[in-house]
Every structure is written in C-alpha cells, then in structure tokens.
Amino acid sequence: MCGIVGYIGCEQAGPFLLDGLERLEYRGYDSAGVCLNTGSELVVKKAKGELKVLKELTKNGKDLHGTVGIGHTRWATHGEPSDVNAHPHLSESGRFAVVHNGIIENYQQLKDYLTSKGIVFRSMTDTEVIAQLLEYYYQGDLIDTVIKVLGKLDGSYALGVISKDNPDEIIAVRKESPLIIGLGENENYLASDVTAILSKTRTIIRLENNELAILTREGVNIISTEKDEIKKNTETIEWDVSAAEKGGYEHFMFKEIMEQPAAISETISPRIKNGRVILDEIKLSDEELRSFTKINILACGSAYHVGVVAKYIFEKMLRIPVEADLASEFRYRDPIINDKTLTVVISQSGETADTKEAMREAQRRGSHVISIVNVVGSAIASESDDVIYTWAGPEIAVATTKAYSTQLAVVYLMALYMGEKLGTIVPEEYDALVNELEHLPEKIEKVLENKAKIQYLASKYFNTRDIFFIGRNIDYALSLEGSLKLKEISYIHSEAYAAGELKHGTISLIEKGTPVIALVTHEELIGKMVSNIEEVKTRGAQVMCIACDDHPEMETVGQTVFIPKVCDMLLPSLAVIPLQLFAYYVASLKGCDIDKPRNLAKSVTVE
Numbered sequence: 001m002c003g004i005v006g007y008i009g010c011e012q013a014g015p016f017l018l019d020g021l022e023r024l025e026y027r028g029y030d031s032a033g034v035c036l037n038t039g040s041e042l043v044v045k046k047a048k049g050e051l052k053v054l055k056e057l058t059k060n061g062k063d064l065h066g067t068v069g070i071g072h073t074r075w076a077t078h079g080e081p082s083d084v085n086a087h088p089h090l091s092e093s094g095r096f097a098v099v100h101n102g103i104i105e106n107y108q109q110l111k112d113y114l115t116s117k118g119i120v121f122r123s124m125t126d127t128e129v130i131a132q133l134l135e136y137y138y139q140g141d142l143i144d145t146v147i148k149v150l151g152k153l154d155g156s157y158a159l160g161v162i163s164k165d166n167p168d169e170i171i172a173v174r175k176e177s178p179l180i181i182g183l184g185e186n187e188n189y190l191a192s193d194v195t196a197i198l199s200k201t202r203t204i205i206r207l208e209n210n211e212l213a214i215l216t217r218e219g220v221n222i223i224s225t226e227k228d229e230i231k232k233n234t235e236t237i238e239w240d241v242s243a244a245e246k247g248g249y250e251h252f253m254f255k256e257i258m259e260q261p262a263a264i265s266e267t268i269s270p271r272i273k274n275g276r277v278i279l280d281e282i283k284l285s286d287e288e289l290r291s292f293t294k295i296n297i298l299a300c301g302s303a304y305h306v307g308v309v310a311k312y313i314f315e316k317m318l319r320i321p322v323e324a325d326l327a328s329e330f331r332y333r334d335p336i337i338n339d340k341t342l343t344v345v346i347s348q349s350g351e352t353a354d355t356k357e358a359m360r361e362a363q364r365r366g367s368h369v370i371s372i373v374n375v376v377g378s379a380i381a382s383e384s385d386d387v388i389y390t391w392a393g394p395e396i397a398v399a400t401t402k403a404y405s406t407q408l409a410v411v412y413l414m415a416l417y418m419g420e421k422l423g424t425i426v427p428e429e430y431d432a433l434v435n436e437l438e439h440l441p442e443k444i445e446k447v448l449e450n451k452a453k454i455q456y457l458a459s460k461y462f463n464t465r466d467i468f469f470i471g472r473n474i475d476y477a478l479s480l481e482g483s484l485k486l487k488e489i490s491y492i493h494s495e496a497y498a499a500g501e502l503k504h505g506t507i508s509l510i511e512k513g514t515p516v517i518a519l520v521t522h523e524e525l526i527g528k529m530v531s532n533i534e535e536v537k538t539r540g541a542q543v544m545c546i547a548c549d550d551h552p553e554m555e556t557v558g559q560t561v562f563i564p565k566v567c568d569m570l571l572p573s574l575a576v577i578p579l580q581l582f583a584y585y586v587a588s589l590k591g592c593d594i595d596k597p598r599n600l601a602k603s604v605t606v607e
Helices: 013-023 051-057 107-116 128-137 142-150 252-258 260-271 286-291 301-318 327-333 353-364 379-383 402-422 427-438 440-448 451-461 474-490 499-504 523-538 552-556 568-590
Strands: 003-008 031-037 042-048 068-074 096-104 155-163 166-175 180-183 188-191 203-206 211-215 220-224 294-299 322-326 341-347 368-373 386-389 466-471 493-498 515-520 542-548 559-563
Touching (some): 003 013, 003 096, 003 155, 003 166, 013 051, 013 068, 031 051, 031 096, 042 051, 042 096, 068 096, 068 155, 068 166, 096 128, 107 128, 128 142, 142 211, 188 211, 252 568, 260 427, 260 440, 286 402, 294 301, 294 327, 301 322, 301 341, 301 402, 301 568, 322 327, 327 353, 341 353, 353 379, 368 402, 379 386, 402 568, 427 568, 440 568, 451 559, 466 474, 466 523, 474 493, 474 515, 474 568, 515 568, 523 542, 559 568
Parallel strands (some): 294 322, 294 341, 341 368, 368 386, 466 493, 466 515, 515 542, 542 559
Antiparallel strands (some): 003 068, 003 188, 031 068, 096 155, 155 166, 180 188, 180 203
C-alpha cells in the first residue's frame, strides 16, 4: 500500500516522479503528491483522487521545477482522503518535506507534545508528526536530526526526507516497510517498489531495518543509526521492463492471467531434473524432516487460500497434521508450536505485515520456517530459515492471479520433495505426479483457450446481487479463492461454502435466480456434489459448474466449463483459471477499475 518515489540528478525531477508514481498506481492509493527542492524552497503539489488530477494540476510536470524531489501515492489510514492529508507533508516553516509508508503508532502522543509547544498541524495524518519533529529538533545537521527523530517513533516506516537547507541530498530510511535505492550515472533514485524506477536503472540496493541512505547525484552512502558506514551489495533486476507494462492487453489482470502457463513453467522447470524434484533451497536433512510432527501454514488473503489447498495436499501426501492459519490471527491465540513444528509462510510481496509478525512468533517458539515468496530480498525471504522463490515476475494488478498459481506450484513441488524424503509416496505414484506436473502449463493453455465461453457466462450473471461458490474437499479450498476474486474486483457480494454445509443453514440464502458456481472436479465426491447442486436448483438457483472433461454428463446438471483431466493434486491449478476469468469478465462488464479495485492495496504492509 502507498508508494514512494524519489529522484536526485541533473534532469528535471517532476516528469520522472509522475512517471514513477504512475508505475506504482497498482499498489492502491486515494491521493498523490510531489515535492521539489528548487534550491531555495520546497514546492509541494498534491491532490486527492487519481494521479491524472495531479498531472493536470502540474501540466504533466511542466510546472514542476527542480532536479531533486520526492513523490507519494497515499492510501488513507489516518485522516480521510483529501488534498491536505496527501503526502508529501511539510514542517511548519517549510524547511522539511516527508513522504512515508507505514504507521506511526505513537503519533497522537507526539502530536499532543508538539502542539503544546505551539506547533500548528495542518493535516490529520500520522506522517505530519515526522515533518514537525524534524523542524523541532533541527540544529543544523540533517543526519543527526533524522536519527534523533527516529528514536522518537514507534511503528513502521519507509521515509523519504528532503530539506531546503540540504538541496543536494535525499535521506531515506526504513523500518518494517520496503524501500529500495536505484543507482544511476550522476543520478540516483528512491522507491518503495522496483517497478517505479525500472525504466531508469536495473541496479538497486535494498535497505534493511534501521539503515539510512544519503542520496546525492554522485552516489549513495548508507549508515546505521549510530552513523557507522554500512557496505551493501547491489542487485541487478533481471526481468524486462515490458513485464511491468500491459503489452497490448487492456488490463494487467488479464495479461497476468494469460501469463500463468509461462510463470508456472518458470517456477517448476528449474526444479525438476531427470524426473526428480530438487529443492536445493531447503537445507533440512532427511532426519530433520522426519522429526516434524506438525506443519503450520501462515498467510493472508489469497496466499492463505493457497495454504488451505496445501493443507489437503500435505496431509494426504505426507501424512502429517497440518493447520492453515490466518497470519493476522495466529499471534493472538497463543499457538501450540515448537521445534517439532515446520512452519510454511506464504507471501507474494514478502512484506505482508501480519504474515511477517506471525513468522517471527513461530520462530520465537522454535519452529523452522520455510517461506514461499516472489520478491527476492524481501523481509520474509531474508528472515526465513529457508526460502523458495516463485519466480513469477512482477504482478501489477491488485487481484492476484499468477502469484497464486505459482505459489500453488511450489506447494506441489514441496509435497513431492518431502513425500519422497519421508517415504509417504510410492515410486510409481511419484513418477506419475512429476510427469503430470511437468505438463501442467500446457493443460492451463487449453483452459485459457476456452475463455470465450466463460465470457459468455459472465454476461449472464454480471448484474446479479449475490453469487455463491460451493465445493467439497480441495474444491472447497479453491472456491475460497474464486469467491475472493469476484468480490474484490466486481464488488458483488460473494461467499464460498463447503457444499456439505448447505443444509446447516446456508441453503436459506438460495432463492429464485441466485447464481451458484459449483466446483465438481474431485473424482471421489462428484456424486455428492451433484446431489448438492440439485438441492440448490430445486430452490431456484442458476448453476454454473467447473468439471473435468471426462465427465461430459455434467453439462446436463448445469452450464459447465470443462477442464482437462489431471490428478487430484493438480486440479486447483486448472480449475482456478475459469474462476479468475469469470471474475475478470464480470468486473469488465460492470465497468469496474479492474487493476485498482477500491479500498484495496497490492501489498498490505501495516496491520
């Protein structure tokens, strides 16, 4: 959530700042702003609403003058969306400007103190406290002042600071919120996400907690809060800039749906060698793997839905009890977890605040942590005992598609790898599963070829008020994701239910014309699912089914989208595609802002 961008160089900063903010729009925001250091003053321009409002206000950056500046897209936490509450925030005299991602938990106490000293606040935000503190403690040395202010702050932050007294510097600092530095020639960059600066540089430095970066035109110096110099390794971003652009598609979400065969191939192909799953990322010995008596999976949102699928897969294939926990609840229930528990943490960004804290709680209790993450060098990846990267490439749309699918692919790899080590998968089954996994991308391609039918079905239901998803076993686990996809981008009320629970209350919600999407892919439970479908049809439901193509009779049960037959373990990877496409087409027909759904952010970096 929120986005930071900064520039110091020899060119006019305004156009780059606006371009960088545009590339960060996918993170979610409700206002945007920039501040330019002209050499004699700090000039702020900011506006509520979409970035185009700010662009119009500044004539696409032509009215912005200065070669040093910072910009921000804000997602409101403290104070409603407004011009005044938008970042950057100035100190009372205009000497300092600050952009901030995160939350200052003790801002009210700090604000009350500063107010008692006669300082007048303009906004309702927690961030303005930082700017005013800089002014209050300033005695001529910018770095000393920043360090002193940091000592007063409780909470999480990624900060960009400029001062009119230091016209040739930008100060950056992070604590529990991602921030990177981009390196150029006679110019350097600041951003909360690499996509903002990829058009300018591929060489970056990732800041760690409590590290300060001093950016000048000539270079970047990184120090600790004790002012000790820190030597940092640079990282080269390998994926092409076009991966973060639409490439002719109308929406990033649709592009990313279509990229899933290639993304999954990138995830699995390097890890299957001569018919064996090789996970060099897992450092555990066979003996250590055998010592675990329980697996805990921690995640939020769609990543949690991957965890629910993983519970079914791991328990069946590894014969170990598995709990899938919402990371936001895990810390607060005094979990029973120890060194005999293997913890699997799933996060696309690797910066999800609740997931990060849940992981740390598991580690404090002695658990070994394996994380499934997309972003290299992210906090969760860095702090895990082992990390398996999904290699999904950038995902720009807020509603995840290929990140979900590649996380599932890692789950399959882990199940096969650990099953072989534990001896819970017989060789013949192992060989068959590996073979099917290698052919998964081409089967997904076949499902994508059927998108016209899914678009037609979406045209029948896009004006509905409620849509329900039902399934059993792994189909139920997948229905959670299908329901979330629909509600988050189309704003239609949607719920997912275990089909066996219908008669325990849920069926009272079904009335004439209510759409029900039934997942009927799990071979052993098809008969029971057909009975459940008949129950809702009797009460007037319109049923759309997802079924395997070796059961053509399902066409008589409801309007059916068929997927290729595959082993039970891999069914979610095929069945999720129609659900993603259905959500996309429904939202498109409703005219929704598909890539930037209201009130949502790509990466939730605060609790």
